Amino acid sequence: MTTSTRPVAVPDARTVHRPAVPWVTVLPLAVVLAYADGFWVTSMRGAVGAVGRGQGPFTTWWHQSTVLVPLYVCAVIGALGLALRWSRRGGRRTGLLATAGLVVVAATLVAVAEMAAGAAYDYQLQSGDLQMMSTMRGDCRVDCLERLRQDTIWLQVRATGLGAGLLLLTNVGVVAWSAMLFGGRLDAARRLSRGARGPSPSVLRLPYAVSRLRRLRTGPAGAVGELRGLLAATLVGGAAIHVAVVPEHLQEWPVAGVFFIVLAVLQAGAAMALRQRRGGAVLLLVTAISTGPAVIWAWSRVWGLPIGPEPGVPEPVGLPDCAAAALELSAVVLAVVLLRRATALASRPRMSDHAGRLAVTAVLAVTVIGLAATQEGWFDLLQAPSAAGSAMSSR
Numbered sequence: 001m002t003t004s005t006r007p008v009a010v011p012d013a014r015t016v017h018r019p020a021v022p023w024v025t026v027l028p029l030a031v032v033l034a035y036a037d038g039f040w041v042t043s044m045r046g047a048v049g050a051v052g053r054g055q056g057p058f059t060t061w062w063h064q065s066t067v068l069v070p071l072y073v074c075a076v077i078g079a080l081g082l083a084l085r086w087s088r089r090g091g092r093r094t095g096l097l098a099t100a101g102l103v104v105v106a107a108t109l110v111a112v113a114e115m116a117a118g119a120a121y122d123y124q125l126q127s128g129d130l131q132m133m134s135t136m137r138g139d140c141r142v143d144c145l146e147r148l149r150q151d152t153i154w155l156q157v158r159a160t161g162l163g164a165g166l167l168l169l170t171n172v173g174v175v176a177w178s179a180m181l182f183g184g185r186l187d188a189a190r191r192l193s194r195g196a197r198g199p200s201p202s203v204l205r206l207p208y209a210v211s212r213l214r215r216l217r218t219g220p221a222g223a224v225g226e227l228r229g230l231l232a233a234t235l236v237g238g239a240a241i242h243v244a245v246v247p248e249h250l251q252e253w254p255v256a257g258v259f260f261i262v263l264a265v266l267q268a269g270a271a272m273a274l275r276q277r278r279g280g281a282v283l284l285l286v287t288a289i290s291t292g293p294a295v296i297w298a299w300s301r302v303w304g305l306p307i308g309p310e311p312g313v314p315e316p317v318g319l320p321d322c323a324a325a326a327l328e329l330s331a332v333v334l335a336v337v338l339l340r341r342a343t344a345l346a347s348r349p350r351m352s353d354h355a356g357r358l359a360v361t362a363v364l365a366v367t368v369i370g371l372a373a374t375q376e377g378w379f380d381l382l383q384a385p386s387a388a389g390s391a392m393s394s395r
Contacts, residue, residue: 019084019189020353021077029103029178030072036174037072037111038065040166045118048159050125053118067372068114070365074358075106081354084188099186100179104171111167112160119156126152189354224338226351230359231286231334232271237367238290238327239267241320244374253309263293283335290331297325323370327363 042061045053053060079102086098130148179186242264250257266289273282299305301321304313350356372378 021357022080022187022190024190025178025182025187026073026076026080029175030076031069032174032178033076033107033111033171034069034072035062035065036170037107037114037167038062038068040163040170041111041115041118044115044159044163045122048155049118049122050129052125053122063372063378064114067368067378068110068365070361070368071110072107074361074365075110076103077354077358077361079103079106080186080188081352081358084352084354087188096179096185099188100175103186104168104175107171107175108164108168111171112164115163115167116160119160123152123156223350226356227334227338228274230363231331231338232274233360233363234327234331234334235267235271235274235286235290237363237370238324238331239264239271240367241324241327241370241374242267244371245320248374256308263289280339283339286335287332287339290328290335294325294328294332297321319373320370323366323373326366327370330363 038061041064042057045060046057080099083099083102127149130145130152175186242260246257246260246264249260266285270282270286270289274286296305300315301317302314304311304315306312351359
């Protein structure tokens with residue numbers, strides 16, 4: 001009887017890997033889903049939407065589909081991350097049908113939300129048109145106008161329901177077609193090369209390997225480093241939106257333009273400081289420069305600012321200011337969490353690769369939507385001429 005003298009491999013930092021996002025699957029799938037769903041969203045808008053929004057359907061289709069690609073990336077990553085989580089709980093790999101079903105559901109929810117928001121905006125425009133037409137003609141009373149509005153609402157509801165069915169069928173076909181192109185599978189995690197797989201599963205069960213894996217996952221930065229990086233991303237996104245609206249505000253009210261310039265510089269500087277310093281002073285600065293503009297934005301939308309070209313007049317809500325406000329509120333939450341729980345977070349393991357990439361992509365998606373909405377003709381949903389920005393006169 002002979003025994004093997006081959007040494008047992010011990011995992012190190014180069015052989016231990018977290019399940020990584022399969023970008024080769026995520027990106028093509030998200031792009032195809034975005035443009036396929038965008039076709040039906042644009043088609044429904046042309047069929048039952050407001051007249052002014054039905055012009056240039058091809059341009060509208062590729063503009064808005066391109067803008068929403070990061071949002072579909074979030075949907076696909078979230079679905080694959082959930083499939084991976086289920087496989088860990090169940091102790092076996094999630095099947096193709098379950099993974100594909102999660103991707104279909106996630107993408108359909110994004111598309112239906114886009115269609116419903118567009119339908120609500122179409123109804124707002126159509127209701128104004130009905131009011132204007134009834135005033136000009138003078139033969140439609142209050143009850144007549146109310147009946148026309150109700151008919152318009154039900155038209156938009158039925159169109160959204162029909163569109164949801166078409167979106168679901170389309171997404172099933174897109175995911176099935178993509179799975180065939182990927183060799184009959186949808187990997188929830190990236191497949192490692194033969195040389196990067198490290199030791200066999202039996203070796204990874206050793207207590208030493210488990211303890212080494214835990215140390216690698218926590219690391220010196222751990223969850224704190226990831227949250228600080230995410231916080232910096234929210235600040236950069238908000239600064240980018242503020243820079244995009246500076247020219248418009250310099251024309252409307254120079255004080256507002258200067259305010260946006262200063263705010264963008266502060267946000268960009270705080271993002272750089274977060275990557276270099278770990279003191280609480282930087283987090284307090286982030287909280288201040290994020291809370292102040294958010295409060296000003298809310299005040300200007302509800303009561304109107306006491307100063308400016310139109311004092312006391314509430315400003316309309318637009319996509320750019322909503323995106324900037326969402327990034328600022330996220331920054332406040334992250335800064336408060338880091339200030340109050342830094343010690344506890346330092347000992348916690350890092351987020352999974354799927355969760356980390358999902359959070360960063362979500363910030364990117366909000367930033368892209370906000371930037372696109374500042375440019376005329378790219379994203380007209382909830383976009384008003386004076387509703388770009390996120391503070392003072394246009395916030």
